[in-house]
Each structure stands twice: as structure tokens, then as C-alpha cells.
Amino acid sequence: MNKHFFGDTAVLLGRSLRHIVRSPDTIITTVVTPIAMLLLFVYVLGGAINTGTASYVNYLVPGILIITIASGISYTAYRLFQDLQGGIFERFQSMPIARASVLWAHVLTSLVANLISLVVVLLVALVMGFRSGTGVLGWLAVAGILVLFTLALTWLAVIPGLTASSVDGASGFAYPLIFLPFISSAFVPTESMPGPVRAFAENQPVTSIVDTLRALFAEQPVGSDIWTALAWCVGILVVTVAFAMRTYRRRIS
Amino acid sequence: MNEPAIRLRGLEKSYKELRVLRGVDLDVARGSIFALLGSNGAGKTTVVRILSTLLKTDAGSATVNGFDVATQGGDVRRSISLTGQFAAVDEILTGRENLVLVARLRHLRNPGTIADDLLARFSLTEAGARRVGTYSGGMRRRLDIAMSLIGDPPVIFLDEPTTGLDPQARLEVWQAVRQLAAGGTTVLLTTQYLDEAEQLADRIAILHEGRIIVNGTLDELKRLLPPAKVEYVEKQPTLEDVFLTLVGTATKGEQR
Numbered sequence: 001m002n003k004h005f006f007g008d009t010a011v012l013l014g015r016s017l018r019h020i021v022r023s024p025d026t027i028i029t030t031v032v033t034p035i036a037m038l039l040l041f042v043y044v045l046g047g048a049i050n051t052g053t054a055s056y057v058n059y060l061v062p063g064i065l066i067i068t069i070a071s072g073i074s075y076t077a078y079r080l081f082q083d084l085q086g087g088i089f090e091r092f093q094s095m096p097i098a099r100a101s102v103l104w105a106h107v108l109t110s111l112v113a114n115l116i117s118l119v120v121v122l123l124v125a126l127v128m129g130f131r132s133g134t135g136v137l138g139w140l141a142v143a144g145i146l147v148l149f150t151l152a153l154t155w156l157a158v159i160p161g162l163t164a165s166s167v168d169g170a171s172g173f174a175y176p177l178i179f180l181p182f183i184s185s186a187f188v189p190t191e192s193m194p195g196p197v198r199a200f201a202e203n204q205p206v207t208s209i210v211d212t213l214r215a216l217f218a219e220q221p222v223g224s225d226i227w228t229a230l231a232w233c234v235g236i237l238v239v240t241v242a243f244a245m246r247t248y249r250r251r252i253s
Numbered sequence: 254m255n256e257p258a259i260r261l262r263g264l265e266k267s268y269k270e271l272r273v274l275r276g277v278d279l280d281v282a283r284g285s286i287f288a289l290l291g292s293n294g295a296g297k298t299t300v301v302r303i304l305s306t307l308l309k310t311d312a313g314s315a316t317v318n319g320f321d322v323a324t325q326g327g328d329v330r331r332s333i334s335l336t337g338q339f340a341a342v343d344e345i346l347t348g349r350e351n352l353v354l355v356a357r358l359r360h361l362r363n364p365g366t367i368a369d370d371l372l373a374r375f376s377l378t379e380a381g382a383r384r385v386g387t388y389s390g391g392m393r394r395r396l397d398i399a400m401s402l403i404g405d406p407p408v409i410f411l412d413e414p415t416t417g418l419d420p421q422a423r424l425e426v427w428q429a430v431r432q433l434a435a436g437g438t439t440v441l442l443t444t445q446y447l448d449e450a451e452q453l454a455d456r457i458a459i460l461h462e463g464r465i466i467v468n469g470t471l472d473e474l475k476r477l478l479p480p481a482k483v484e485y486v487e488k489q490p491t492l493e494d495v496f497l498t499l500v501g502t503a504t505k506g507e508q509r
Contacts, residue, residue: 004360008358011354011357011358012358015343015346015354018345018346018350019345022384023345086341086342086343086344087337087338087339087340087341088342088343090305090307090335090337090341091335091341091400092358093306093307094305094306094307094330094334094335095330095334095358096327096330096359096360252307
């Protein structure tokens with residue numbers, strides 16, 4: 001590894017973070033969809049949904065956090081695409097820097113931006129009556145899972161960011177991800193779904209992650225869900241990093 | 254130090270079926286301005302991308318500042334600076350922040366001082382605190398070139414530096430290039446404008462259908478054609494003369 005890797009990554013991270021500070025609309029557009037869903041489901045549809053729990057907002061928050069991440073990572077693809085289009089990517093690649101730091105800076109920026117968005121969404125949820133009695137360890141576990149999930153999806157976003165031929169192509173890949181939580185236990189219990197849909201819902205990554213987060217918030221035992229959730233996150237991360245790195249190496253050689 | 258700053262031997266590159274470079278040989282002497290002329294799609298940018306280690310060759314060899322682009326990429330990147338076809342600047346950062354960014358990435362001390370010096374040298378001091386998104390095309394290009402000078406790389410590639418610029422901005426860029434060469438930097442310039450090569454270059458090569466078809470000084474190139482006839486014509490101002498007189502670029506007297 002190049003001896004300048006950490007220094008160069010820090011400099012480039014500073015650059016991308018400045019972009020976020022100067023165009024906070026990226027955070028605002030990220031949180032608009034999840035907050036709108038939160039309002040819609042809690043105050044309009046939630047009354048008719050029987051989750052078997054006392055508070056629907058408590059039931060809903062984990063899924064909303066997943067949607068926040070899914071909508072936030074498309075900006076990674078967008079920023080990467082803009083760098084490639086503008087030629088600054090090539091400028092960096094032709095300079096004596098640790099080349100991988102260009103990619104890592106974008107990944108870390110995604111992490112920071114998504115954490116900010118998650119905090120904003122959680123604050124809105126708190127105002128709407130979301131409560132959790134979980135302690136420091138519980139919150140750390142929640143944060144750990146969210147960070148892992150963000151990293152996995154960010155590396156997925158790197159691939160269209162490097163290969164897309166238009167801005168729409170770069171950011172459009174995220175739409176299916178935003179809808180994945182709907183066919184999971186995020187909004188309604190999977191028991192209410194017909195056979196094949198239920199089978200899909202119970203065996204896709206979002207359900208295990210949402211169930212784990214919900215158990216952590218409610219101070220319930222997480223059971224085997226947490227291992228399934230971690231396995232999904234790590235599995236997606238390994239595959240997406242491998243593919244993203246392969247795409248990246250093709251791009252710079 | 255008699256070894257050329259840039260040396261290409263039998264360079265070949267194909268994109269699938271399309272053979273862009275079919276054996277390019279070229280030497281660029283240290284401290285000279287070398288213009289690579291060619292029409293669109295002639296392969297000029299491909300040559301520059303190979304020399305900047307952004308693209309691999311299919312065959313042949315290339316050295317920059319004595320380093321092989323295929324095996325000593327890191328050393329090549331320490332020796333060069335690339336100014337691509339489109340001003341590669343960060344529009345959301347200010348001009349000064351762009352310069353500081355590059356100085357930091359080149360691991361230099363006092364990035365702030367370096368940035369302020371370059372802003373002054375390229376008449377961008379007043380615009381330095383403004384976001385680059387608000388700059389004109391000429392200002393962007395000057396900032397772009399200023400960013401390329403950070404760390405004093407011995408070799409600079411300018412890929413069509415004046416494409417899309419208005420005549421005044423073009424003269425500003427020419428002036429910057431001349432200053433560079435005066436400071437001992439080797440400049441490899443690609444252009445499709447013949448007058449640009451005529452104005453700036455010590456040597457000119459024409460890249461056509463993947464090969465260098467001529468390579469020499471301007472005088473040598475002119476001698477390829479029958480000797481000039483002496484004709485008396487009334488000297489008419491060119492449209493460029495008219496334009497520049499009307500919009501007033503009196504400050505740049507050394508342009509012609």
C-alpha cells in the first residue's frame with residue numbers, strides 16, 4: 001500500500017465533505033422520501049395496519065432507516081460520475097497519489113453523509129413519538145449494523161458511478177433498493193402476505209436487518225436474526241467491493 | 254541530460270477493431286514546446302493518455318523523463334502534469350481551494366503560499382475566493398493550467414488547451430505556455446489549430462491515421478512545399494485583429 005494512502009484519502013475526503021456542506025440539498029433530498037413515508041404511514045395508513053405492537057412508529061422506524069440509506073447512496077454514484085465527467089478523476093489519477101484513495105474518499109463521504117441523514121430522520125421520528133429504552137450498547141449495535149449496511153450499498157453504488165453513461169443512469173439504480181423494504185417486514189408483518197411473497201419477504205436481506213434493529217430498539221432478544229443480518233451485510237459488502245474494484249481497475253488501466 | 258524528455262517507439266493502440274495508433278515514434282527535447290497536430294480522432298488524446306499512465310499500450314514503448322510508462326508509473330506521475338481537454342477543476346470549491354487541494358495531494362509544504370503565488374501569477378487573485386462555478390471559460394483554463402504547475406513537474410501535457418475558448422482567453426493561455434517553456438519545462442501540446450502550433454511550438458509533428466507523417470521545425474515543414482513566391486498584396490486586417498482591437502486587449506502587446 002502506498003505510504004500516502006491515508007493522507008491522500010483524508011485530503012480528498014475533506015474535498016467531498018466540502019461539497020456536502022456547500023450543497024446541503026443532497027442531505028435534504030435524501031431525507032425527504034423517508035420522512036414523507038414516515039408521515040404517510042404513521043398518520044394515514046398506520047391506523048389500519050395491525051402489527052401486534054403498541055406503537056406503529058416504533059415498528060416503522062427500522063425500515064425507514066433502511067430506506068434512508070438506500071436513497072442516500074445514490075449520491076455516491078452521482079458524485080463519482082460527476083468527477084469522471086468533469087475530468088478531475090483523470091487529473092487525480094495522473095498525479096503521484098495513492099490511486100485507491102480517490103475511491104475510498106467517496107466511500108467515506110457516503111458514510112458521513114448517510115450518518116447525518118440517519119440522525120435527521122431519527123430526530124423527526126423522535127418528534128413523532130418514536131421511543132427506545134435501549135442503552136449505549138444497543139445504540140452501538142444499531143449504529144454498527146447501519147454502518148455496515150451503508151458500506152455494502154455504497155460499494156454497490158460505486159459500480160454505476162464508474163460505468164454509467166448518464167447522470168440518470170448513475171443515480172437511477174437506487175430506485176429498486178428503495179422499494180425492497182416494502183416487500184419485507186419493514187411496514188407490515190410478513191405473516192399477512194400470501195405464500196410466495198411471504199417466502200421472498202422473509203428471505204431477503206431487509207427483513208433480517210429490520211427485525212434485528214427492531215429487537216435492539218425494543219430491548220428484546222435479537223435471536224438468530226442478527227447473524228442472518230450480519231451475514232447478508234458482510235456478504236453483499238464482499239461481493240460489491242470485489243466487483244467495484246474490478247470495475248475501477250479496468251477504468252484506470 | 255541529452256536524453257529526450259519524452260520518447261515514443263513503435264507505439265500501437267487499438268480500441269476493439271479501430272487501430273488508433275499504428276506505430277508512433279517521437280522524441281521531445283527537454284525544455285522545448287512540442288506540438289502534436291492532427292484532426293479530430295487522429296489519436297492525439299490517446300498519445301497523451303498513454304504518456305500520463307491513464308491508458309496501456311498494445312505494443313511499443315514510451316518513456317517520460319527517463320521512466321517507462323508501463324513499469325514505472327509512479328515515477329512518471331511524479332514527473333508530469335496533465336491538463337486534459339476539459340478544464341479539470343472542482344466547480345464547487347473556490348479557485349484557491351482547488352490549488353491548495355492539488356498542492357496537498359502533491360505532498361508539498363505551505364500549500365496556502367503556493368496557491369496565493371499561482372493566483373497572482375495567473376491574474377486570479379481577486380477571483381481566488383470565488384467558487385470556480387462562477388468563472389469564465391478562460392479563467393477556468395488558467396486555473397487548470399495553474400493547477401498543473403504545482404510541484405514544478407518537468408514535463409507538462411496540454412491536451413487541446415484552447416479548444417472552446419474565445420480569442421482573448423486563447424491569448425492568455427498562449428502566454429502562460431510561453432512562460433512555462435521559458436522556465437525550462439518541457440511542454441507537449443496537442444492541438445487542431447494550425448496557428449496555435451505556429452505560434453507556440455519549437456517543433457511540430459503531424460499525427461495522421463495513427464502515424465507521425467511529418468516532424469520538424471516550422472521552417473522545415475514550410476520547406477516541404479515549393480518555395481514561396483513573392484506577391485504584393487494589400488495588407489487587410491484579419492477578423493481577429495478587428496475583434497481584438499474593438500474589444501480592447503491592448504494590455505497584451507506581446508501576443509503577436
